[in-house]
Structures are given as C-alpha cells and as structure tokens.
Amino acid sequence: MHDIKWIRDNAEAFDAALKKRGADAQSESLIALDEKRRAVIQRLQDMQARRNTASKEIGAAMAQKNSELAEKLKAEVAEMKTSLPAAEEEERLISAELTDVLSRLPNIPLDDVPVGKDEHDNVVKHVIGQKPGWNHPAKEHYEIGEALGFMDFDRAAKLSGARFTVLTGPLARLERALGQFMLDLHTREHGYTEVSSPLMVRDEAMYGTGQLPKFSEDLFKTTDGRWLIPTAEVTLTNLVSGEILEQDKLPLRFTALTPSFRSEAGSAGRDTRGMLRQHQFWKCELVSITDAESSIAEHERMTECAEKVLKLLGLHFRTMTLCTGDMGFGARKTYDIEVWLPGQDTYREISSCSVCGDFQARRMNARYRGKDDKATKFVHTLNGSGIAVGRALIAVMENYQNEDGSVSVPDVLLPYMGGLTKIERA
Missing domain, CATH: 3.30.930.10 (Bira Bifunctional Protein; Domain 2)
Structure with a gap:
C-alpha cells in the first residue's frame, strides 16, 4: 500500500509511475480525500480541546457561584458529547475509504524497469x-x-x-x-x-x-x-x-x-x-x-x-x-x-x-x-x-x-x- 504523505509530496511522480503501469492518475482524488479526512480530524481535535476547556470552566464557574455560566457550559459539553461520536464516525468512514482506494492501487515500478504493455x-x-x-x-x-x-x-x-x-x-x-x-x-x-x-x-x-x-x-x-x-x-x-x-x-x-x-x-x-x-x-x-x-x-x-x-x-x-x-x-x-x-x-x-x-x-x-x-x-x-x-x-x-x-x-x-x-x- 502507498504512503499518502509521499503522494502529497510527489503527486506528479506518483501519477507518472501509475501511468507506466497502465493505470489512471489518482493523486488529485486521493489528496482531496485525504484533505477531507484531515479536516475532520482537525475538527475532532478542536472539539475535544474545547470540551476539555469547557469542563474546566464549569468548575471555575461553579466555584464563583456563576450558575448561569455553568449551565451554559454544561449544555455546550452535552452537545459535544452528541456531536463528537458523529464526527468520529465520519473520520472512520473517510479513513476507511482512503485505505480501500490505496489498497487497490498497484505498486510503483523502480526506475530501471522497462516500460511496456504486456x-x-x-x-x-x-x-x-x-x-x-x-x-x-x-x-x-x-x-x-x-x-x-x-x-x-x-x-x-x-x-x-x-x-x-x-x-x-x-x-x-x-x-x-x-x-x-x-x-x-x-x-x-x-x-x-x-x-x-x-x-x-x-x-x-x-x-x-x-x-x-x-x-x-x-x-x-x-x-x-x-x-x-x-x-x-x-x-x-x-x-x-x-x-x-x-x-x-x-x-x-x-x-x-x-x-x-x-x-x-x-x-x-x-x-x-x-x-x-x-x-x-x-x-x-x-x-x-x-x-x-x-x-x-x-x-x-x-x-x-x-x-x-x-x-x-x-x-x-x-x-x-x-x-x-x-x-x-x-x-x-x-x-x-x-x-x-x-x-x-x-x-x-x-x-x-x-x-x-x-x-x-x-x-x-x-x-x-x-x-x-x-x-x-x-x-x-x-x-x-x-x-x-x-x-x-x-x-x-x-x-x-x-x-x-x-x-x-x-x-x-x-x-x-x-x-x-x-x-x-x-
């Protein structure tokens, strides 16, 4: 299987290598899928970070007897408990799709392999x-x-x-x-x-x-x-x-x-x-x-x-x-x-x-x-x-x-x- 990071850094070389094997260019669609995956991961990380921060802020609000703020933060945390699993499932599905596509692509030939059809x-x-x-x-x-x-x-x-x-x-x-x-x-x-x-x-x-x-x-x-x-x-x-x-x-x-x-x-x-x-x-x-x-x-x-x-x-x-x-x-x-x-x-x-x-x-x-x-x-x-x-x-x-x-x-x-x-x- 191919390394998506290498493909991102060497998109033209990857497509040229696939062409030698008679396969269509794939880098554009792979990179787009990977960017989608990375965006979901970033959103997940932001949500997780915000949840942790909000949990600490709840404690501080309650210590200051600011019940209105505490309740608002609790509602925010509760909402993230619902949205986080959905984002995790979205990331899982996109990662599985990327892995599946990568797993079906042939290996790329060494430079000294003769180019030919059959x-x-x-x-x-x-x-x-x-x-x-x-x-x-x-x-x-x-x-x-x-x-x-x-x-x-x-x-x-x-x-x-x-x-x-x-x-x-x-x-x-x-x-x-x-x-x-x-x-x-x-x-x-x-x-x-x-x-x-x-x-x-x-x-x-x-x-x-x-x-x-x-x-x-x-x-x-x-x-x-x-x-x-x-x-x-x-x-x-x-x-x-x-x-x-x-x-x-x-x-x-x-x-x-x-x-x-x-x-x-x-x-x-x-x-x-x-x-x-x-x-x-x-x-x-x-x-x-x-x-x-x-x-x-x-x-x-x-x-x-x-x-x-x-x-x-x-x-x-x-x-x-x-x-x-x-x-x-x-x-x-x-x-x-x-x-x-x-x-x-x-x-x-x-x-x-x-x-x-x-x-x-x-x-x-x-x-x-x-x-x-x-x-x-x-x-x-x-x-x-x-x-x-x-x-x-x-x-x-x-x-x-x-x-x-x-x-x-x-x-x-x-x-x-x-x-x-x-x-x-x-």
Missing part, C-alpha cells in the same frame, strides 16, 4: 545453457507421463474435476525428489530457514501480501472464512506482520515447500492439457525481509538462488526483466525465469522473483529499528519461487526424455530416487 515488452536479462539436441521428435510431458502409465488425468478429474493430476510410482517420487532437493539447496547452501506453516489463513494475512481485496476471485475460501494459500509467500511474509524487528537481525530469509491453491479464474481455455496450470501444485517458496538499503541487492541474490536450481538440474533457461505492464500487483521489479520445454518448443515461466519495497510492509505494519534509531521504518519484502515443483517436473520430463519413451533422472536428483536412474514403463 509480456511482449519484457526484456531478456540473460540466457543460460543450451537447448537439447536430439534426432528424435520431442513429446510433451503429458504424452510421456500417460505413456509411462504414471500420470493420470482421467482419475484426477473423477476425484476433483479439471486442472488436477494424479501421479503414481516413480513420477510421484520424482516430484517429491524435486521438492526435497530444492529445500536442501536453499537451506544448506543459500542460508534460508525452513518453515512449516499453515495452508489456510485469515483475511488479514491475504490483505497483508496484497491478494485481498482485489484478487479474491483467484482464491479458494473455506466455509469457515479462511483462505487456502495461493503461495507460501502469504504465510512466510506475514510471519513478521505487526512486529518491530532489529535492523542488525536482517535480512530474514525463509523457505517452505507447500501445496499452492489457485482458482485460475481468468485462464479459461489456457493450458487445458497436462499439468502446466493446476488448481493445486507444489512450490518451493523464497521470502526475504530486509531493510530499505539492502532490498535491491537481495533481489539479485534471490534470483540467483532460484536460477541455481535449474543450473544444477541441467536445464536451459532464460531470465526476463518484466515490463511495467506485466509485473504483479505488489512488485516494484520482477525477474521471471523461463525454462525451455522442448515438447512445446517454447519457454515457460518456472519462477518469478519480485522486490516489493515497503508496499506489503505498510499493509502488514511490519517495521524495523536501527541500533541507535528512535524512529522505526517499514521493512522491505521480497518473494520468489525457488522453484515451482510441478513445472520443474514437466521440464525434467521433457528435457530428459529418451527416444524409447523413458525419462532419465538428472544426476543431482539421484540421491533422492532410491537407486532409480531411469523412469520406464512398468
């Missing part, structure tokens, strides 16, 4: 590795999985409907191996702390990371009012909500391997075959909590941690700097890592790493204080996939497919596969 305006940061060179035609993951007999979409549909998958045998183990490998890498080599956190959260947590109120249609909600997490970013980031951290303890780096749940409300007709776009999927999440000075460098570091997964898996990928029109709601800058899928003959996103500045921290009221500082500052938050397990499984299957229909296991996963080096039809 994914076609994204910019290649770098390309790693080479596409596999085969003499046989490449199959898509669902063709491979169904032919092996270990990937079943019909039974998944019988259980849950569309956009679910049942994996069995060695493919189920390969999916588990990928997740465990990622966790081990990020905790042992990259300094992240493993977290096991809830999969259901309250409204406040979804609001804190920006999923609510704007994106409720993308989420699943339980009958008792909790939300299934669309990513562990929600729980890991909200671990510090409402807290004041010591600056010398930062950065905090968290990772979790969890299922993620998404309604895919806006993806009708997209990626209907296979398991590229699912309602439920495993993901290894990375979250960092930093001070204001460290977040940009932390963004580069986090992206390198996610890239390391693909490098060790021996997969060809490219890292893209997203343009202003393609970034997520809460991001100031985002790198998407796109892995090469030979079966589709294209790159597909497998990780997205974003720096959010203090945008989420303001929603969560998460702060930090330097050793010699009296005042607190809002933390900066970052999140990224380290990486999406289901899409990593797809990438391994398509890049390690053999002409006979089998799938070789990448060397780095062998310790997790119980001696299995190749997945073949039973």
